[in-house]
Amino acid sequence: MSDMDRKCSDSDCKKESCEGCEHNQNNMFEPVNLHSSIKKVIGVVSGKGGVGKSFVTAMTAVMFQRLGYKVGIMDADVTGPSIPKMFGLSKRAKGSKQGIIPENTSNNIKIMSVNLLLDQEDSPVIWRGPLLANMVKQFWTEVVWGELDYLFIDMPPGTGDVPLTVFQSIPLDGIIIVTSPQDLVSMIVKKAYNMAKQMNIPIVGLVENMSYVKCPDCGKEIKIFGESKLENIANELGIDVLGRIPIDTEIAKLVDQGEFEKFTCEYLKEASGKINTFFNIK
Numbered sequence: 001m002s003d004m005d006r007k008c009s010d011s012d013c014k015k016e017s018c019e020g021c022e023h024n025q026n027n028m029f030e031p032v033n034l035h036s037s038i039k040k041v042i043g044v045v046s047g048k049g050g051v052g053k054s055f056v057t058a059m060t061a062v063m064f065q066r067l068g069y070k071v072g073i074m075d076a077d078v079t080g081p082s083i084p085k086m087f088g089l090s091k092r093a094k095g096s097k098q099g100i101i102p103e104n105t106s107n108n109i110k111i112m113s114v115n116l117l118l119d120q121e122d123s124p125v126i127w128r129g130p131l132l133a134n135m136v137k138q139f140w141t142e143v144v145w146g147e148l149d150y151l152f153i154d155m156p157p158g159t160g161d162v163p164l165t166v167f168q169s170i171p172l173d174g175i176i177i178v179t180s181p182q183d184l185v186s187m188i189v190k191k192a193y194n195m196a197k198q199m200n201i202p203i204v205g206l207v208e209n210m211s212y213v214k215c216p217d218c219g220k221e222i223k224i225f226g227e228s229k230l231e232n233i234a235n236e237l238g239i240d241v242l243g244r245i246p247i248d249t250e251i252a253k254l255v256d257q258g259e260f261e262k263f264t265c266e267y268l269k270e271a272s273g274k275i276n277t278f279f280n281i282k
């Protein structure tokens with residue numbers, strides 16, 4: 001994918017800061033590793049931590065792998081990396097002449113995370129912003145991703161320094177915004193939305209996580225965070241609702257056992273169809 005794939009849709013745009021305009025000389029995208037060929041790069045973002053961004057990234061990646069696509073996950077949530085543990089990966093990634101080799105899950109999803117580079121997975125990453133951002137850049141420039149249809153990036157939470165650098169250095173083809181059904185969330189979704197708009201990155205849509213929990217006795221859907229405001233926000237911003245995921249204690253168990261790939265539910269089946277249509281990969 002070339003940097004120019006992120007095209008500005010406004011033919012009169014003369015903004016020097018616009019990354020989609022060909023006259024922009026300030027393009028800061030880093031070159032991808034020579035041995036990587038990635039068709040689409042999708043960032044999974046949330047305006048705040050703890051809404052299940054990693055959960056949604058992993059579930060989307062597994063859905064696409066099940067559809068027969070070649071998939072990778074870059075765990076760019078450097079201070080709270082959770083992706084390797086979800087997939088039961090704990091070996092250290094190896095290097096080669098070409099670069100760093102990502103680890104493979106049991107179903108061949110390629111994974112790179114700071115946890116695969118640390119001596120011990122429970123060592124804290126106590127780094128300042130620029131160092132964190134550099135690490136993520138290296139996941140793009142140094143990792144040998146090989147041929148991938150989709151690379152999903154579990155983005156650092158929030159809209160601060162680190163996510164900003166990631167937005168500026170990796171040519172994202174689109175972002176998925178993850179949210180939960182709390183009131184505060186509409187403001188937080190708007191922050192993520194505005195950040196993507198300012199960076200000229202297409203927004204694929206919204207996924208609401210922890211939408212409800214099903215009573216194990218009567219099957220009733222209990223909305224523990226109250227009624228969802230998702231449709232209102234989506235309509236207001238003119239973006240698509242891709243899907244909703246309940247709190248699922250069976251999947252939570254799989255996460256703890258490092259066997260995430262064994263989930264059988266299809267909460268994101270429709271969402272994967274919508275994402276595929278958005279990018280039109282054959």
Ligand SMILES: Nc1ncnc2c1ncn2[C@@H]1O[C@H](COP(=O)(O)OP(=O)(O)OP(=O)(O)O)[C@@H](O)[C@H]1O
Nearest residue numbers: 049050051052053054055080157246247248252255
């Ligand atoms: N729908 C769900 N059902 C059951 N457990 C879930 C669900 N969503 C998230 N969880 C669990 O909640 C915890 C937090 O989720 P996750 O790590 O995905 O959040 P996050 O938004 O990536 O957090 P942060 O950005 O702060 O790192 C994890 O243990 C995850 O397995």
